[in-house]
Amino acid sequence: METLAYGIIIDFIPAIATGAAALAAYYSYCGLETWRKELKGKKKFDVAEETLVLVYQARRAISYMRSPLGFSGEGSTRDQNQNEANDEKEIWDSAYVPHERFNKNKETFSKLDVMKYRFEVLFGKELTPPFDAINEAVNRVLMDVNRLGRLMIEEKNTVR
Template identity: 40%
Template sequence: MNYTEIDWKLIFDILKSISIITASCVAIYGINSWRREARWKRKYELAEEVLSNMYEAHQAIKIIRSPIGLGSEGSSREKSENEIKEQTEIFNQAYVTRERFQRNKKPIEKLQSLKFRFITVYGKDYEKYFDKFSQTINRIFSASDLIAMVKLGQFEHDKEFKLQIMKENNKVLYNVFKGEDEIEKELNNAITAIEDKCRAVIGKNN
């Protein structure tokens, strides 16, 4: 038996095994690296989409709360048969917020769908910041309805209470240009919390 031939064959087999092991390690590392890259990319895209959509939703709420409007706003409301002119004006005015919401609801509704993706990745602690937007819309609708009730003669027996309702709900219904706007403050706090998380992912610490 030729020992030299056996030695070379053994060496060849060892080298072949090493090359296979090396190739496997490289492949595994490549797959893991690709997975990390894909996972980071998904997080990046989600953070970017959530942040831009939250800005759009914020702008939509500003439009809904604008004290400046057109005389024809609210007129798309379906009137009841027994309404008198004064009632129609009050009901139409109360309906303005709902008309504006219908025209600007897309980013607000989309934000709610993005919420579930976001909290799946980052946890339910962030849910409350998304919910602040839908809660704000409900508060605006409620404020509009309460103001209409006062104008229609409700709470007439208590003028002090009536004035208080008008004052508090006007602050919710309309943007406050002088003094502190509580609605804006709450929305900005929610945006800041999501911004901090998203910018850490996006990599823009502005």
């Protein structure tokens, strides 16, 4: 009788080993899935955090571009037209100040533009319109100062 019980136990050892291996594989899979979800969540968090930092930097840069306060020498990096009078040079230099300020912050806007696509991959295209709004704001500032410079010169020439 004892040998019969011993024989049955021996017969079940492969089944027990297989069951233990299956159970270990299941728990390994569950652990791997949890790790994968955590990794994806961490990646989303990192991209969101980096995006927020860039948005704050872009907001500060746009405010700086729009600031009416200027410093002496700002706008002087502009390529001057040879036919410009001195008063026209001052107007065009003043109008060029936001362009210089944009150029100082160009890297921030470039990084934000790249971040838009990383953000889109992780969060979806429906959450990317604010990136376009930032680009539109920058373009509007730069176009408006050019328009203002032209209007000021036209007004100056009309008054003469």
